[in-house]
Amino acid sequence: MKDFAALFTALDQTTKTSFKVAAMASYFRTASDQDKLWCIALFSGRRPRRVIMTTLLREWAAERAGLPLWLFEECYPIVGDLAETINLFLPPSTGDEERPLTYWINELKRLSSLDDDGRKTGILNAWKILPQTQRFLFIKLLTGGFRIGVSQKLMTRALAKATKQDEAVLTHKLMGNWTPETTTWADLIEADDPTADLSRPYPFYLAYGVEDVNQLGPTTDWFIDRKWDGIRGQLILRGGEHHLWSRGEDLITDRFPELAQLRDYLPDGTVIDGEILAFQDEKPLSFNTLQKRIGRKTVPKKLLTQAPVILMAYDLLELDGKDIRDQTLEIRRNLLEKLLKSAPTSAPIRLSSEVTGSSWDDFARERAKSRDLNAEGLMLKRRDSRYLSGRKKGDWWKWKIDPLTVDAVMIYAQAGSGRRANLFTDFTFAVKNGNDLVPFTKAYSGLTDDEFRQITTWVKRNTLQRFGPVRSVPAEHVFEIAFEGIQASPRHKSGIALRFPRMLRWRHDKPADEINTLDDLKDMLRTYG
Amino acid sequence: MADLLTFTPNGIYCEAGDFYIDPWRPVARALITHGHADHARPDMGAYMATTSAAPVMRHRLGDIRLDTVNYGDVTSINGVNVSYHPAGHVPGSAQIRVEHKGQVWVASGDYKTVDDGLSEPFEPVPCHAFITESTFGLPVFNWTPQDVLADQINAWWAENAANGVYSLLSCYALGKAQRLLRAVNPDIGTILTHGAIEATNQIMRGQGIALPDTTLVTPELDLKAHKGALVLATPSALNSTWARRFKPASSAFASGWMALRGVRRRRAADRGFIMSDHADWNGLNNAIKQTGAERIFVTHGYTSVFSRWLSEQGYDAQIVQTEFDGEADEDGQ
Numbered sequence: 001m002k003d004f005a006a007l008f009t010a011l012d013q014t015t016k017t018s019f020k021v022a023a024m025a026s027y028f029r030t031a032s033d034q035d036k037l038w039c040i041a042l043f044s045g046r047r048p049r050r051v052i053m054t055t056l057l058r059e060w061a062a063e064r065a066g067l068p069l070w071l072f073e074e075c076y077p078i079v080g081d082l083a084e085t086i087n088l089f090l091p092p093s094t095g096d097e098e099r100p101l102t103y104w105i106n107e108l109k110r111l112s113s114l115d116d117d118g119r120k121t122g123i124l125n126a127w128k129i130l131p132q133t134q135r136f137l138f139i140k141l142l143t144g145g146f147r148i149g150v151s152q153k154l155m156t157r158a159l160a161k162a163t164k165q166d167e168a169v170l171t172h173k174l175m176g177n178w179t180p181e182t183t184t185w186a187d188l189i190e191a192d193d194p195t196a197d198l199s200r201p202y203p204f205y206l207a208y209g210v211e212d213v214n215q216l217g218p219t220t221d222w223f224i225d226r227k228w229d230g231i232r233g234q235l236i237l238r239g240g241e242h243h244l245w246s247r248g249e250d251l252i253t254d255r256f257p258e259l260a261q262l263r264d265y266l267p268d269g270t271v272i273d274g275e276i277l278a279f280q281d282e283k284p285l286s287f288n289t290l291q292k293r294i295g296r297k298t299v300p301k302k303l304l305t306q307a308p309v310i311l312m313a314y315d316l317l318e319l320d321g322k323d324i325r326d327q328t329l330e331i332r333r334n335l336l337e338k339l340l341k342s343a344p345t346s347a348p349i350r351l352s353s354e355v356t357g358s359s360w361d362d363f364a365r366e367r368a369k370s371r372d373l374n375a376e377g378l379m380l381k382r383r384d385s386r387y388l389s390g391r392k393k394g395d396w397w398k399w400k401i402d403p404l405t406v407d408a409v410m411i412y413a414q415a416g417s418g419r420r421a422n423l424f425t426d427f428t429f430a431v432k433n434g435n436d437l438v439p440f441t442k443a444y445s446g447l448t449d450d451e452f453r454q455i456t457t458w459v460k461r462n463t464l465q466r467f468g469p470v471r472s473v474p475a476e477h478v479f480e481i482a483f484e485g486i487q488a489s490p491r492h493k494s495g496i497a498l499r500f501p502r503m504l505r506w507r508h509d510k511p512a513d514e515i516n517t518l519d520d521l522k523d524m525l526r527t528y529g
Numbered sequence: 530m531a532d533l534l535t536f537t538p539n540g541i542y543c544e545a546g547d548f549y550i551d552p553w554r555p556v557a558r559a560l561i562t563h564g565h566a567d568h569a570r571p572d573m574g575a576y577m578a579t580t581s582a583a584p585v586m587r588h589r590l591g592d593i594r595l596d597t598v599n600y601g602d603v604t605s606i607n608g609v610n611v612s613y614h615p616a617g618h619v620p621g622s623a624q625i626r627v628e629h630k631g632q633v634w635v636a637s638g639d640y641k642t643v644d645d646g647l648s649e650p651f652e653p654v655p656c657h658a659f660i661t662e663s664t665f666g667l668p669v670f671n672w673t674p675q676d677v678l679a680d681q682i683n684a685w686w687a688e689n690a691a692n693g694v695y696s697l698l699s700c701y702a703l704g705k706a707q708r709l710l711r712a713v714n715p716d717i718g719t720i721l722t723h724g725a726i727e728a729t730n731q732i733m734r735g736q737g738i739a740l741p742d743t744t745l746v747t748p749e750l751d752l753k754a755h756k757g758a759l760v761l762a763t764p765s766a767l768n769s770t771w772a773r774r775f776k777p778a779s780s781a782f783a784s785g786w787m788a789l790r791g792v793r794r795r796r797a798a799d800r801g802f803i804m805s806d807h808a809d810w811n812g813l814n815n816a817i818k819q820t821g822a823e824r825i826f827v828t829h830g831y832t833s834v835f836s837r838w839l840s841e842q843g844y845d846a847q848i849v850q851t852e853f854d855g856e857a858d859e860d861g862q
């Protein structure tokens with residue numbers, strides 16, 4: 001794992017993307033095929049299964065260090081990363097072990113087949129013989145989550161450089177649910193046919209938020225439809241089977257069994273980009289309804305009738321087994337429309353219809369209707385745009401409605417983790433209820449680094465009480481909290497739960513007794529819940 | 530018997546001798562451990578510090594009434610015996626030993642136990658009660674040995690120099706900068722300095738501390754002639770327009786906080802060198818053990834964790850609130 005550790009160090013020691021790409025490309029040129037494959041897997045979120053409970057790892061680390069467990073638990077929130085905490089907590093390594101990355105991943109698999117005693121012996125031995133950085137990476141593999149400041153996109157760029165292949169082609173090759181155990185370097189990277197795997201999705205094209213629509217030129221250049229409030233999904237019909245992928249590259253076919261009947265209505269060799277929506281009486285239901293389906297791997301019958309889903313189709317990526325992403329949106333939409341005409345209305349698929357208007361003002365009025373239609377705003381797509389991969393500026397924009405907001409006061413603060421370790425970034429907010437404060441949401445994004453630093457200094461000086469890593473602070477600082485949705489939640493003291501809460505701004509101008517009340521939130525729940 | 534030193538809103542106070550140690554509000558008589566701004570504050574009636582700490586204090590505090598003592602010399606203040614002993618933190622830094630009626634207390638200010646090649650090395654002082662900082666009082670802090678650090682920094686600079694890239698290194702003006710100057714290999718190239726650092730360099734050279742040649746960065750300086758130079762900057766200067774003139778540059782911080790990846794990544798510097806002028810976990814524990822003290826007062830840092838740890842080791846440990854900052858991980862000092 002020495003060369004992989006050297007790669008990690010090189011990536012960790014620079015903030016410049018060109019250096020990162022060069023370091024990875026060099027690794028891809030020199031490492032063994034099996035190691036390279038694992039490297040790609042790790043950097044694209046395909047980590048090996050977590051085999052050992054972290055509570056055990058903590059205990060073993062404390063035991064090995066000869067220090068009490070409570071001291072470990074105190075260090076963890078300050079270091080902000082479990083693997084790093086364990087590595088720093090253990091006595092500094094004197095090991096000089098040099099076996100490759102793949103060996104250590106296989107070793108993990110071997111350990112998973114043993115009982116706890118066997119696992120412990122294996123782990124403690126690895127901690128002893130691995131040099132410091134390799135030990136850290138090994139613990140990272142143990143604890144899962146291999147985020148080390150390299151995006152999949154950057155990794156793909158390096159891979160493209162090293163293999164002299166086109167980046168988009170490689171991006172496509174890397175999609176899907178392969179693992180280094182189910183494929184080889186030759187099959188995955190070197191083989192020519194990216195559709196060899198019938199379930200393989202196309203990379204999603206993602207849009208940025210638009211700032212000023214008036215800069216976009218004439219409205220006639222744009223195809224405009226609703227920005228549906230569901231889950232982005234890609235439906236693949238190939239070889240008589242169907243596959244459904246989420247934007248996060250999760251295969252979610254089994255979670256939405258009703259979509260299976262689309263095999264009967266749509267031809268083989270079809271790939272559709274759309275939104276999975278809870279849908280009834282020709283209308284989308286709220287996201288809250290769909291939420292009941294998310295995260296459920298099997299769906300009880302009752303839920304299927306309570307929250308039936310459809311695919312709201314908005315783009316066609318493959319037709320008759322041919323990749324048509326290079327065609328213009330106009331052409332792809334026409335083909336999609338024709339395709340869907342053959343499906344009966346009982347089929348769980350709809351065409352996302354075009355929103356029409358003749359000026360940006362017209363569209364602004366349409367956008368204002370979004371919340372009533374359970375939509376999030378409008379999507380603006382250039383009529384002559386190709387279907388690109390990843391988030392690109394220029395051809396596709398989302399024009400979202402303004403979020404809902406309330407003013408609330410911060411009452412608890414907690415340090416973040418990773419890059420935000422040692423900085424208070426996770427806050428709990430309360431609204432007024434009579435003379436009491438009722439906590440109703442947490443939020444941890446939306447402020448600038450400078451603001452986080454300011455608030456951190458303040459929290460340190462104004463801590464009232466500590467509960468482990470959480471500190472209670474005087475209810476003084478007011479923030480405008482923005483969110484996308486609100487729903488009833490009996491699990492929460494406030495009785496409500498918010499969707500995507502974040503801090504819109506720090507209201508230095510607003511005293512704490514002028515914040516919103518629980519009744520205000522309940523009103524919002526009645527209107528938008 | 531009453532405690533020899535007590536903790537008051539003005540600072541650490543010795544009633545028997547009627548003096549304060551590193552007070553944070555104006556008092557008549559202040560004994561100062563070292564010249565950092567959170568320990569040597571303005572507006573005291575009279576100051577007392579080591580001979581080697583005096584020049585920096587005069588530079589920072591202006592025209593002050595300052596008595597100087599050498600390490601180990603015993604001075605009697607109102608019948609209380611006071612002496613200064615090396616703390617190893619920065620040049621001139623001291624632990625202050627206070628003795629009265631057979632009771633010995635030591636206020637250690639900021640300290641580190643490893644020899645940094647610049648400061649007078651730390652000396653353990655036996656005592657009954659020891660006041661310790663806890664800036665890095667967690668077992669995850671284990672310092673890189675000085676020679677390994679020097680190799681790391683020199684290798685980074687040499688590689689940058691070979692590529693015509695500036696090495697922009699951020700550090701405190703007092704202590705850390707000079708420690709770095711003595712650790713780097715001046716044969717690699719020119720060393721440029723920010724004004725705040727150069728001022729301290731001159732003071733230290735004036736008191737006989739040998740430092741390699743440095744060039745102050747001024748608007749007139751021909752930067753093109755110094756491509757590949759090592760540039761020493763204060764933490765605040767690194768994020769200002771001042772630093773933008775050095776292009777292309779690789780940036781680095783030298784601080785104990787660089788032991789944590791999260792902090793290092795947040796600072797968005799290319800490199801982080803784990804170099805602190807405070808004691809690490811083992812340093813703190815060894816220093817405390819060597820005093821033989823039973824009572825330990827834990828100040829600035831991870832006070833609650835470290836005092837709990839000490840209590841479990843059998844010490845009579847307690848937390849004391851002070852207004853010392855330790856090694857700030859964000860804004861320098």
